Amino acid sequence: MSPHGTGRRGVLVTFEGGEGAGKSTQISRLADHLEGRGLRVVRTREPGGTPGAEAIRHVLLAGGARRFGSAAEALLFAAARADHVDRLIRPALANGAWVLSDRFTDSTRVYQGTAGVARDLLMALEQVALGGVAPDLTVILDIPADIGLARAAARSGDGGPDRFEGDPLAEHEARRKAFLAIARAEPARCVVIDATADADTVAAAIWTAVENRLTVATGDTVTVTGA
Numbered sequence: 344m345s346p347h348g349t350g351r352r353g354v355l356v357t358f359e360g361g362e363g364a365g366k367s368t369q370i371s372r373l374a375d376h377l378e379g380r381g382l383r384v385v386r387t388r389e390p391g392g393t394p395g396a397e398a399i400r401h402v403l404l405a406g407g408a409r410r411f412g413s414a415a416e417a418l419l420f421a422a423a424r425a426d427h428v429d430r431l432i433r434p435a436l437a438n439g440a441w442v443l444s445d446r447f448t449d450s451t452r453v454y455q456g457t458a459g460v461a462r463d464l465l466m467a468l469e470q471v472a473l474g475g476v477a478p479d480l481t482v483i484l485d486i487p488a489d490i491g492l493a494r495a496a497a498r499s500g501d502g503g504p505d506r507f508e509g510d511p512l513a514e515h516e517a518r519r520k521a522f523l524a525i526a527r528a529e530p531a532r533c534v535v536i537d538a539t540a541d542a543d544t545v546a547a548a549i550w551t552a553v554e555n556r557l558t559v560a561t562g563d564t565v566t567v568t569g570a
C-alpha cells in the first residue's frame with residue numbers, strides 16, 4: 344500500500360537535531376529493531392548517502408564552500424540531496440524499505456535558515472531536490488547545545504570540529520530553537536524527544552513514537568497511518 348499515493352511502499356524516517364544529539368546512535372537502534380521484525384532498512388545520512396553526495400559532503404564539511412556564502416552552501420546541500428533522493432531514497436522506498444536518514448531537509452531549513460538564507464529560496468530548493476518525496480516521520484532529538492557538542496567532541500577525539508561544529512555556542516542554541524519551531528509548526532510529521540536521557544530511554548521513546556504514528560507491519564507491506 345502506498346502511504347502517499349506516489350507508488351512507493353516504504354517509509355522515510357528522518358533524524359534531526361544538533362551535533363552530538365545521538366542521531367547515529369538512535370538510527371542504529373531503530374534499524375536493529377525494525378530488522379528484527381523482518382523489515383528491510385536502509386540507513387543513510389545527509390549530506391551524503393550516494394557517491395556524488397558524499398563528494399559534496401567532503402567539500403561542505405571541510406569548509407571549502409564557506410567563502411562563497413550561506414546561499415551557495417544551501418545550493419550545494421540541495422544538489423547533494425537531489426542525488427541522494429534520486430539514486431537512493433526514492434528507489435529504496437519504491438522497494439518497500441524503511442529509509443532512516445541522519446539529517447534531511449530540516450537541517451537545511453535550520454542551519455542555512457539561521458545563517459540568513461531566505462526562506463523562499465530554501466523552500467524552492469527543497470521542492471526541487473525532493474521531487475515529491477517527503478518524510479513520514481521526523482524525530483527531533485533535543486539537547487542543550489553545550490551537552491551535544493561535548494558529546495561530539497569526546498567522540499571525535501583529535502579530529503577537531505568541522506565547518507559547523509566550530510560555530511559559536513549562540514548559533515548552536517539558535518539552531519536548537521529553530522528545530523523546535525519546526526516541530527511546533529508541523530506536529531503531524533515531527534516528534535521531539537529529550538535526547539539528554541540515556542540511550543536506552545531515548546530509543547524506547549523513539550520506538551513509541553514510531554508505533555504511535557506508523558503502522559509497523561512485518562514482511563513486505565508497510566502502511567502509514569499518520570499521527
Ligand code: Z5A
Pocket residue numbers: 361362363364365366367368369388389390404420445446447448450451452454455494495497498505506507508538539540541542543545
Ligand atoms: N548540515 C547543514 O548545514 N545543512 C544541511 O542541509 C545538512 C547538514 C543535511 C553534518 O554533520 C553537518 O552538516 C551538520 C549540519 C550540517 N553540522 N555539523 N557539525 P555530521 O553528519 O558530521 O554530524 P552531525 O549530524 O552533527 O552528527 P554527529 O555530531 O555525528 O552526532 P550524532 O549522530 O547526533 O550523535 P552520535 O554520533 O550518535 O553520538 C555522539 C556521541 O554521544 C557518541 O560518542 C555517542 O556514543 C554518545 N551518545 C549518543 N547518545 C547518547 C546518550 N543518550 N547519552 C550519552 N551519550 C550518548
